[in-house]
Amino acid sequence: MRTGLLCVLLGWCLPVIAAASSTPSIQDMAAMPRWQALLHINPGATLRDRHKSYVDDKHFFFADNGASDPQAELQASIKALKPADSPARCRFPARYRFIAGQLGWQDPAPFAQCPDYLQWRQAVHAKRAVLVFPASYLNSPSSMFGHTLLRLDQGDDDAVWLSWAVNFGAVTTGKDNSLLYIYRGLAGGYPGRFNLVPYVKKIQEYSHMENRDMWEYTLDLTPQQIDWMIDHLWELKDINFDYYFFDENCSFRLLELVEVARPGADLLDGLRLAEVPVNTVRTLDQKGFVTARHYRPSKAVEMDVLRRRLSRDQQALARRLADDPSLANGDAFTSASQGEQAIMAELAYRYLRLIHRKEARTEEVAGRSFALLTLMNKLPATEPPVPAHVEAPEKGHGTQMRAVAGGQHESDDFGELTYRFTYHDLLDNAYGFLRGAQIEGLGMTLRSTESGAAKLQDLDVVSIRSLAPRDRFIKPISWDVKGGIERAWAGRYRLARYVQGGAGASWRLGALQPYLLGSLRVENNSEFSSFVTPGAGVESGILYHRGAWQGQLGTIGHYFTNGEYRYTSQLAVQWALTRQQGLRAVFERDDWQGGGEDEFKLQWRWYID
Numbered sequence: 001m002r003t004g005l006l007c008v009l010l011g012w013c014l015p016v017i018a019a020a021s022s023t024p025s026i027q028d029m030a031a032m033p034r035w036q037a038l039l040h041i042n043p044g045a046t047l048r049d050r051h052k053s054y055v056d057d058k059h060f061f062f063a064d065n066g067a068s069d070p071q072a073e074l075q076a077s078i079k080a081l082k083p084a085d086s087p088a089r090c091r092f093p094a095r096y097r098f099i100a101g102q103l104g105w106q107d108p109a110p111f112a113q114c115p116d117y118l119q120w121r122q123a124v125h126a127k128r129a130v131l132v133f134p135a136s137y138l139n140s141p142s143s144m145f146g147h148t149l150l151r152l153d154q155g156d157d158d159a160v161w162l163s164w165a166v167n168f169g170a171v172t173t174g175k176d177n178s179l180l181y182i183y184r185g186l187a188g189g190y191p192g193r194f195n196l197v198p199y200v201k202k203i204q205e206y207s208h209m210e211n212r213d214m215w216e217y218t219l220d221l222t223p224q225q226i227d228w229m230i231d232h233l234w235e236l237k238d239i240n241f242d243y244y245f246f247d248e249n250c251s252f253r254l255l256e257l258v259e260v261a262r263p264g265a266d267l268l269d270g271l272r273l274a275e276v277p278v279n280t281v282r283t284l285d286q287k288g289f290v291t292a293r294h295y296r297p298s299k300a301v302e303m304d305v306l307r308r309r310l311s312r313d314q315q316a317l318a319r320r321l322a323d324d325p326s327l328a329n330g331d332a333f334t335s336a337s338q339g340e341q342a343i344m345a346e347l348a349y350r351y352l353r354l355i356h357r358k359e360a361r362t363e364e365v366a367g368r369s370f371a372l373l374t375l376m377n378k379l380p381a382t383e384p385p386v387p388a389h390v391e392a393p394e395k396g397h398g399t400q401m402r403a404v405a406g407g408q409h410e411s412d413d414f415g416e417l418t419y420r421f422t423y424h425d426l427l428d429n430a431y432g433f434l435r436g437a438q439i440e441g442l443g444m445t446l447r448s449t450e451s452g453a454a455k456l457q458d459l460d461v462v463s464i465r466s467l468a469p470r471d472r473f474i475k476p477i478s479w480d481v482k483g484g485i486e487r488a489w490a491g492r493y494r495l496a497r498y499v500q501g502g503a504g505a506s507w508r509l510g511a512l513q514p515y516l517l518g519s520l521r522v523e524n525n526s527e528f529s530s531f532v533t534p535g536a537g538v539e540s541g542i543l544y545h546r547g548a549w550q551g552q553l554g555t556i557g558h559y560f561t562n563g564e565y566r567y568t569s570q571l572a573v574q575w576a577l578t579r580q581q582g583l584r585a586v587f588e589r590d591d592w593q594g595g596g597e598d599e600f601k602l603q604w605r606w607y608i609d
Contacts, residue, residue, distance in 0.1 A: 026078075029102050030071035033263030038094055038232060039070055040241075040256055043268055047277070052502070054256070056191070057240040062088075078103070090114035091119075094231035094260070117234060124164060124196065124233075126152035126226050129261070131254070131290075132202070133215040133281055136434055148251045148277045151199050151216065152226065163199040166233060168192055168253040170243045192243030194236045203296075211300035215393060217281060218292040225261040232260045251280035258284070261318035265289075277422060278432075281394040282609055295390050299354055300474060305385035306347045307473065314344055315472050317420055323370035342379035348372055351473050396432025397579055398607035399423045401443075407586075407601025409449075416457065416601065418445040426465060426543060426548040427584060428607070431574035435545050436467035436478075436506060436513055456495065458486040467515050467543065469508035478506040478515055489566055489592050490527035497524040502539060513543040521558045528562055535560035537567070548576040566592040580607045 006369040029035060036043070040054040053060075053067040060066075061081050066073030080088040081096045083106070089096045089111055108225060111117055130151040150166035170190035194314050203214070221229075241253065255267040267283055284290055297305075307315055314336065321327050321344060328334075333341060349372040356365050403418040421442035443460040463482035470476060481501035504517030517539045524532055541554020550573070557567025568591075574584040582605040590597050 015131060023104065024050060024102055026074060027071060029099075030074045032102075034098055034228075034260070035074060035358075036068060037256065037259040037263050038098060038235075039066075039073060051232065054241055055239060056242050060235075060239050065322045074099075084110075085113055087113070090117050090234050093117060094228060096234055097228075097231065120234065121230070124152070124230055126154055126164070126230065127207070127223050128153040128155075128228050129219045129221045129229070130163075131217040131219055131281065131284060132218070133277060135213040135215065135392065136437060148254055149202060149279050150229075150254055150257065152230070160203075161198075161200045165197050165199040165202045166194065166229075166257070167197065167202070167350075168194050168241075168250045170180055171426065190243045192242040193238070193240060194233060194253070194257075196233055204402060211298045213298050213301060214296040215281070216288045216294040216296065217284065218294075219258070219284065219289045220291050221258075221261050221289075228263045229257055232257070233419070251277040255280060255283065258289070276399050278393050278396065279399060285394055293392065295386075295392075297390075299350065301387060302385040303347060303354065303473060304352050304471070305387055306343055306350070306382070306595075307471065309343050310340065312348070314340060315347075318344040318347040319351065319472050320551060321345065321372070322352045322368070324499060325375065328375050338380055339382075342376065345372055345375045345379060346382050347473075348505045354473075366570075371466050391432045393432045396578070397429045397582075398425075398609040400608045401428075401605055402608070403584075403603050403605040405601045405603035407599060410597050410598045412446050412449050412451065414449045414601075416445055416447045416603070417454075418443065418603070420444075420460075425463075426467070427552055427572055427574040428605075429548070429574075429579065429582060430545055430601055431576075431579070436469065436543065438463065438465035438480075440482075456485070458484065460484040460486075467513060469506050469513060471508070477503055478517060479503040480517065488523070488525060489590055490564060492527070494525060496525055496526075504539075513545070514540075516540045519556060519558065521560075523560070528560075528564070533560050533562055533564075543593040550574045550576075564593070566590065574605075582607075591602065 024032075037138070042049050042052055042054055044050050055061075055067065055443045061073055062076035063069065063072040066076060077088075077092070077095050078099055080086060081092065081099055082106060090113065093111060093114075099105070100107065100110065116163050130153060132151050134147045134149075149168075151160065152166065153160065154162050156157040170192055252268075259265055259267055265287060267287060281290075307318075310318065313332075317327065317332055321333070325348070328341075328345070333344065336344070349369065352365065352369055352372065361369075399422050401418070401420040403420075405416040405418070406418070407414055420440060423439045423441065425438045425440055426436070440460055440463040442464075443458075445457040445459075446454045447457040448454040460482065461484040463480075463484075465480040465482075466476075467478045468476035479502065481499075483499040485495055485497050487493045489500070490496070498521060500519065500521040502517040502519035504515065506513055506515035519537050519539045521535045522532055522538070523535065535558035537556065537558040539554065539556035541552060544551035552570070552572045555567060555569040557565065559565040569589045570586065571588075572584060574582050576582050584603045584605060586599075586601050586603065588599045590599075
């Protein structure tokens, strides 16, 4: 009898005990990767707000200390979300899903009182997530690092015009110039927000409007995992984050979002002093998220492919055809083959659309467009203008660089150690990078000679160069801007603080790229009598790109308002030993009033992701 009663009691108690043991404690729940991801807790990836939430918006939290205490925020969330008619469920559906799943809440219609959320959720759904990387564009300072966004596809086909784009960006007024934009972006002067827009708008913005190539990477996420992201995007509507150009930027936030979909993926492992968009692609690729990649060339690249299929005379005719479609009746056009005629007509039409893309179309431009379209319809279709060989940007060299060098300045031997925080210069391995583009940030060189201890040779705060080649159709301006500290001659070599910039033109002749720039320099040099001394001059040179070899021959000179002048000539060659290693040789000649000195060095460069 007692045995039977004991069995009955055990039969009642064991399920209760099992259920209790399967329910995690509040402390354990608060430490779970998904809860940490939903709150955007910094795992130590950046120096700011370590182990606190990146969200800089009080409306995102129920607890007063929710940004710094995940457990307190969890307790406050449970209290707010538990009532069946709670309006908080309408604001935080992903939080509710997490808490209800962990605590075993049973509610067949948890969002019945949330018509806005349910309507939005019916419109926004996806079976596939794709990371989109609009590559850098030479003549836009704000885009030279590239950008990343997520595309949410409703189906498995290529109907991307039905897809949604998830973007994180700085909330700007649109009135800041490029230099102010860079400064405020570096200093955290803008708030950042997520937004969800139709993907076709982003194609028009980046590919058509900004002439940027786009790379698309399909991610290994299930529809159920994507649902977590979508629900969380609703929670992030109108929520502010701090935005920093170097680390807490568009790419960094997207990694946080993917962590919500697949918690514990450790995408933000380690300290990240900078989150360059291409490194986000590398991170997802190395973690096994990328299942396929697709390249979408910009309109400018497609035009260049068409242009290269024509002779120089035919290119000139296509350019004139855009201004006067009636030239198609002339002998120069009709004497060409139909295939060549088709290419000239399409190139003229594309050029016309490109140069007028940012302005209201006039009746005259519309008439030329219609005439060229009519001509194209009479001719055979051209082969799609896709580049024959395209280099994936994530396959390029690492964005940080360390170097060791040895050389001779006049009769003095020296050794050097260099560290560059980011990103790429004109002679680095060009695979996966734009030719003629340079972005360097926070580079430092220490030099030790036979006669003394190591001293600072230079400190580059920023150095950006855009040597965008001109052709018959596209005529961009080449420019550069840099600033920092370097050893400069003014009676003797002294550390001088400077800001320097210029503008001009560049051209491409096969593997060669000549350039010519006017240059302005403002220098603070203790050997000069005035605190700040301006100067002006000219820079000219030629770049060489061929496989693993990169080279540059150039000279730059400045005449200062105090009568001083100096100019520097340089010949540099780099051989890419591997993707992450390079060997560079540099010969440099400095000249000034009454003298000059020579220097040669051999440098080994090691790039790290």
